Amino acid sequence: MLLRLASERATGALLRDRGTLYLVEGQVVHAESPVAPGIDVMLSATGRLRPDGWTQAIREAGADGAVGRYLVDSGLVSGGELEICHLGALFDAAFFALAPSSGPTRFRYGAAHWIGPVRPVAAEAVERETLRRRALLDRLWAHPETDTAPVVPSPRSARPRTAAPRQRAVLDLADGVRTPADIARALGRPAFHTLIDVRRLAAAGLVETPRPAAAAAPTPPSDVARLMAMSADPDVALLRRLRDALEATL
Amino acid sequence: MCWGGFRVPGIDECLLHAMRLPGVRGAALVDWTSGLALGTVGDAAGDDHETAAAETAELARMVAEHPTFAPLGTAGGPETDHGKNPPVEDLVVTTRTCYHVLRFVETSFDSSVLLHLWLDRTDGNLALARLRMRDLTERLVLE
Structure with a gap:
């Protein structure tokens, strides 16, 4: 149109x-x-x-x-x-x-x-x-749920040493309540730029979406399959997630 | 920008001034977070201006975000700055035939913008280009 x-x-x-x-x-x-x-x-x-x-x-x-x-x-x-x-x-x-x-x-x-x-x-x-931006986000971390859900710093993350200054500003506001759009508004940055930072932080294992309270009925096999399909070159953050998913099945 | 026949200095004027430097093949103003070319003039290094902007952005981000090049808590990059103004001023890539100079633009609001100049190595003057780019990027946000 x-x-x-x-x-x-x-x-x-x-x-x-x-x-x-x-x-x-x-x-x-x-x-x-x-x-x-x-x-x-x-x-x-x-x-x-x-x-x-x-x-x-x-x-x-x-x-x-x-x-x-x-x-x-x-x-x-x-x-x-x-x-x-x-x-x-x-x-x-x-x-x-x-x-x-x-x-x-x-x-x-x-x-x-x-x-x-x-x-x-x-x-x-x-x-x-617009199409290029969508492809860029998917390349960084193929999980669109981080675009709209509030994120929290990962408990295992060593944030001061690993997050770049601009990303740390995002991390400081990731409190499990604010969505990426809220964070963008607080920082006066474009929302897409915050989506990029959040997906990069998620890929580095520094933030995660809060687990829903009803996580008692997980479906690990599909999670594992998704994680495996995500990258041909697994890194530490990926392996940690894989381990968590496997532990959740036990 | 042109309002009622009156031109206001902006991105295009900055790029056209940059093109007057000796040996310049092309220039672009690039958002290094998204990889968007905000404005381009002259030839594109590589396939096209859009690809060049995305690749330039990736290189700039690596430099701007790694503590080896952009340490925290130093002059020009205090922790409270949240990276608003990266401590790195510019970076130079030298190929067999060309120079690429990437100069970070400091704005009074939160942004991630750089000026990319692509210079012929024989005809270009790297020292002059760096000085002029500093001047041009300052004028871009002041005038």
């Missing part, structure tokens, strides 16, 4: 159940998803933009659909920063909005977003990048 809208140079909003893509003359100009932190969250989380600066920008330029331009013209962010942050938010939200789903897809012709023009992207590039 996105590529068809691009070919007819459509302008409006493509609404899906996990997000919205905004098009101007067939190019993607913005995207939003409930899962992905918005550009306002990313610019505010580290204090780059104070909340009142953001409120003022919306008030002054929101109705004209030129908030991006206002932020730069008033010196609140530089042109380069706005483009970097906006592209990050666009591809991040598009990844979730374009995820396979059985929900309805609608297009509202003429709808525009208040951020206004920043740096439009070809629809083909957005679609291609």
